[in-house]
Amino acid sequence: MGYFAGLTALDLNRKRDGEGFDVPYKLFGAGVTPREGALMSIDWTWLPNAGAWLADNVDRYQNILAGALAIVAARIAVKPVWAQVIATNTQTQIAHLETLQKLLGEALQRSDKVQDDFIKPQREMNQALYDFNGESEKIDGQTAHHLGRQISNVLGWYLVTLAGTESGKVEEAKSALKAALDELERTLAMIEWVDFNDQYGDDHAYDDVEWAEILANAEAASKEASAKGSAVFKAYYALRSVQADSIKHLRTQIRNIEHALAKLS
Template identity: 40%
Template sequence: MLATVSDSAVAVGCSIGHWIYNFQTLITGAAAIVAAWYVGAPVWQQLKDNRLQTQIMHRETLAVRLREAEERAARVATAIDEPLLQAQRLTSYPQGEPREVGPHDAFEMMRILEGLLDWYLITLRGTEDASIESAKSELSEALDGLSRTLNSVHWPDHNDQSGDDYCLTDEEWAEVLRKADEGKTLAAKKVNEAWKANRALKAAQQTGTNELRQQIARLDQTIAQTS
C-alpha cells in the first residue's frame, strides 16, 4: 500500500516536473510580466497623474483666454457702437435714405472717432486668430475711410484757399470744394460700411469664443474620464 502511494506521488511529481519543463518559458514570461507590472505600476500612475495635471493646466489657460476674449469684445462694442449710431443718425434719415451732413457735424463726428479703437486695432494688432485679425483690418479701413470723408466735408469750412504754409490754385480749391460737397452724402455710405465691418468683427469674435468654449468642454470630459 505504501509502495503504491509512493509510486503515485513520484508519478505526480514527475508529471509536474515535465509540465514545468515544457512550459518553463511561458511561466518565466508570465512571472516577468507580473514583476514588471508590480514594478511599473507606480510609474504608470505617475504618468497618468502628469497627463491629468497637464490637461487641467491647459483648461485653465483656455479659460483665461475665453474670459479675456469676452472682456475685449465687450469693451470694443462699448467703445464703437454708440459713436456709429450717432454717426448714422446724422448721416441717414430714419427710413435709411442718406442725408447731407454739415461741416460742424462732420467735424464733431471725426473728433469722436479719431483714435477711438487705436488700443485695439493698432496696439493689439496680430494678437488674435486670423479671422478676427482680418475683421479688425476691415474695420480699421472702414473707419479710416469714414474719417477721410468727414474731413473732406469740414476742411474747406475751417480753412481758406491759402494759409501760412500752403496755397492752393483755383483748380485745386475747386477740387476741395467738390469733394466736400460729395462727402456730405457719401458720409452715409461710409457709416454703413463701418457698421458692416463692425458686425463682421462681432461675428468673428463670437466664433472665436464659441471655439474656446467647445475646447474647454472637450477637456472637461477628458479630465472627468481620466481622474
C-alpha cells in the first residue's frame, strides 16, 4: 500500500504500457497488474467491524424506514380525503353565500320600503308639531285627530308583522320605534278625546274633580306632543342607522366568502 500511495494514474498507465516500474511485479509476482496489486495492499480488516455495526443498527434503520414509508403511504391515502374535504367546504360556502345574498336582497328591500312609507307621516308630524323655525307647537284636538290617523299603524307591516325576523340590533331598534309611535298615538288620542267629548256623555260621566284632571292631562299632552314626535324621529333614524350597519355587515360577509371561494378554485 505504501508503494502505490505515491504512484499517480499516469505512472500506473505507464506500467501497463511496459515502461519501467517493475517493483509491483517484484512485490506481488509476475502477472499481477498495478491495479490488482493496489487492491491486494488494502487493509480489509474493517469489513468485519462494518458487518457488526450494521447488525447492531439494522433494527433502528428498519424503524426509520418503516416510519418514512408510513408517512408516504399516509400522504397518498389522505389526498383523496382532503380533496373531498375541499369539495364539501366549497359546497358549504356556496350555500352560505346564497343565503347571505338572499338576506341582503331582503334587507335592501325592507330598508327602501321603510324609508318610502315613513315620508308622508314624517312630513305630517313636522307640519303639525313644529312651527317654521322648528320650535315646538301646541296642537288642538282637530290637528291631533288628523295626525293620529296618519301615524296609526304606520310601518305595521314591518314593526309588527315582521317582528323577530332580523338581527338582534335591528329588532331592538324596531321595538324602540314602535314604542315611540305608540306613545305619540296615545298622546294624540288624549288631546282629541277632550275636544270631541263632554264631561257627561252616553257612555261616561265624570265629576268636576275627575273632569278637571282630564282637562289638565289633555293640556299637558298638547304641549308634550312635539317632544313625543321628536322621540319618534330619534327612534326612526336609529333604526335607519342599524339597518345600514346590517346591510354593510352582510356585504362584508359575502365579499369574504367570495374571496375564500376564489382561493379554493
